[in-house]
Amino acid sequence: MTVFIAAQVFWRYVLNDSIQWTEPASVMIMGWFIFLGAAVGIREGYHLSFDVVLYVVPDRIKLLMHSISDAVVGGFGFGMIWFGWELAAKTAGNKLPSLGISGAFDFIPIVGGGVLIVLFSLERLARRAAGLPTARFGETELED
Known part of the structure; x- marks a missing residue:
């Protein structure tokens, strides 16, 4: 994206010409960065959370609340897959003018990010159920 x-900039300001496909290609790559980055945030436990209550509840309740959070995030990821696929299917017949490819490529990052979010949420739920640590930051495990 940075190279594009x-x-x-070089073509426009030095050569006084313009490459028409760099801006839409960069926006498409940015979509991949955003949705893959969101999935990595889920995997590593860095997604947004409201954790004030977690400071006053027992460890078992914390684990339950983290599990509910992971289930909700997984549901959101499923929604990304479902609706991202619908958007891709509806725009598959359109052609992006400057790139000459299907309009569905604009929505594939949503589907890919959703798949990873669902997988990472399921992984976190499975690891928690097995008593394994699920995050590097911000989550305590039961101490028996």
Whole structure:
């Protein structure tokens, strides 16, 4: 993405010309960064949470609340898959003018990120059920 934008700036301001496909290609790559980054945030336990209550409840309740959170996040990931697929299917017949590819490519990052979010949420639930640690940050495990 950075190379595409740098090339665009060079072509525009040094060569006094323009590459038409760099901006939409960069936006598409940014979509991949955003949705894959969100999935990694889920995997590592860095997603947004409201954890004030977690400071005052017992460890078992914390684990239950983390599990509920992971289930809700997994449901959101499933929604990303479902609706992202619908968007991709509805735009598959369109052609992106500057890139010459199907409009579905704009929505594939949503589906890919959703698949990873569902998988990582299921992994966190399975690890928690097995008594294994699920995050590097912000979550305590039962101490028996």
